[in-house]
Amino acid sequence: TQLLEQSPQFLSIQEGENLTVYCNSSSVFSSLQWYRQEPGEGPVLLVTVVTGGEVKKLKRLTFQFGDARKDSSLHITAAQPGDTGLYLCAGAGSSNTGKLIFGQGTTLQVKP
Amino acid sequence: NAGVTQTPKFQVLKTGQSMTLQCAQDMNHEYMSWYRQDPGMGLRLIHYSVGAGITDQGEVPNGYNVSRSTTEDFPLRLLSAAPSQTSVYFCATSIGPDEKLFFGSGTQLSVL
Numbered sequence: 001t002q003l004l005e006q007s008p009q010f011l012s013i014q015e016g017e018n019l020t021v022y023c024n025s026s027s028v029f030s031s032l033q034w035y036r037q038e039p040g041e042g043p044v045l046l047v048t049v050v051t052g053g054e055v056k057k058l059k060r061l062t063f064q065f066g067d068a069r070k071d072s073s074l075h076i077t078a079a080q081p082g083d084t085g086l087y088l089c090a091g092a093g094s095s096n097t098g099k100l101i102f103g104q105g106t107t108l109q110v111k112p
Numbered sequence: 113n114a115g116v117t118q119t120p121k122f123q124v125l126k127t128g129q130s131m132t133l134q135c136a137q138d139m140n141h142e143y144m145s146w147y148r149q150d151p152g153m154g155l156r157l158i159h160y161s162v163g164a165g166i167t168d169q170g171e172v173p174n175g176y177n178v179s180r181s182t183t184e185d186f187p188l189r190l191l192s193a194a195p196s197q198t199s200v201y202f203c204a205t206s207i208g209p210d211e212k213l214f215f216g217s218g219t220q221l222s223v224l
C-alpha cells in the first residue's frame with residue numbers, strides 16, 4: 001500500500017515568514033499533485049509535478065519533486081494571511097490505476 | 113457551468129438508516145470518485161468510476177455502494193449508516209485517472 005506522509009501537520013506563523021511543507025513516501029509516484037482547501041470547500045489544485053527533480057513556481061509558492069519521485073516539498077516565501085488553509089499532496093501510482101493517494105494534510109495559519 | 117454539484121450539504125442520520133449522497137457533473141468527465149475526509153487522515157478514496165457502467169473499489173469501500181448509469185451522475189449509497197461513517201464526503205471528477213481532480217463542495221454527514 002502506498003502511503004504519503006505530510007509534515008508538519010499544523011503550522012502557525014506570522015505574516016512575512018517563510019515555511020516549507022514536506023510530503024514523503026517510500027514508494028515511487030508517476031506524478032504528484034498539491035491542493036489547497038479552504039473551510040467548507042473542496043480542495044483546489046495548485047500544481048502537478050511529473051519529472052524527478054522538477055521545480056515549479058506559482059507566485060510565492062515553490063514546488064519541488066524529489067529526484068527519485070518519492071517525495072515533494074512546498075515552500076512559501078513571505079507568507080500572507082490569504083495563504084491560510086489546508087494543504088494536501090496527492091500521489092499517482094505508476095500503473096495509472098485511478099487511485100490517487102492523499103497525504104494527511106498540513107493546516108497552515110498565517111497571522112497578520 | 114455548475115461544475116461538480118453535491119447534495120445535500122448537510123445530513124444527520126440515525127444508526128441503521130439508509131441514504132444516498134448525490135453527485136452530478138456537467139464537465140463531461142469520464143472519471144468520477146468519492147472521498148471521505150476525517151481529521152488528521154486526509155482524503156481517503158471510497159469508490160471510483162472510469163466511465164458509465166464501470167465502478168471499482170478504493171481504500172475504504174465497506175458500507176458504501178455506487179453505480180454509474182450515466183456520465184453525469186455518480187451517487188453514493190449508505191445502506192445501513194453507522195457512527196463510523198460520520199465524515200465529510202467529497203465527490204471529484206477528472207478527464208481521466210490520476211489527472212487533476214475537480215471537487216464538489218462536500219456533504220457533512222453525522223450518524224448518531
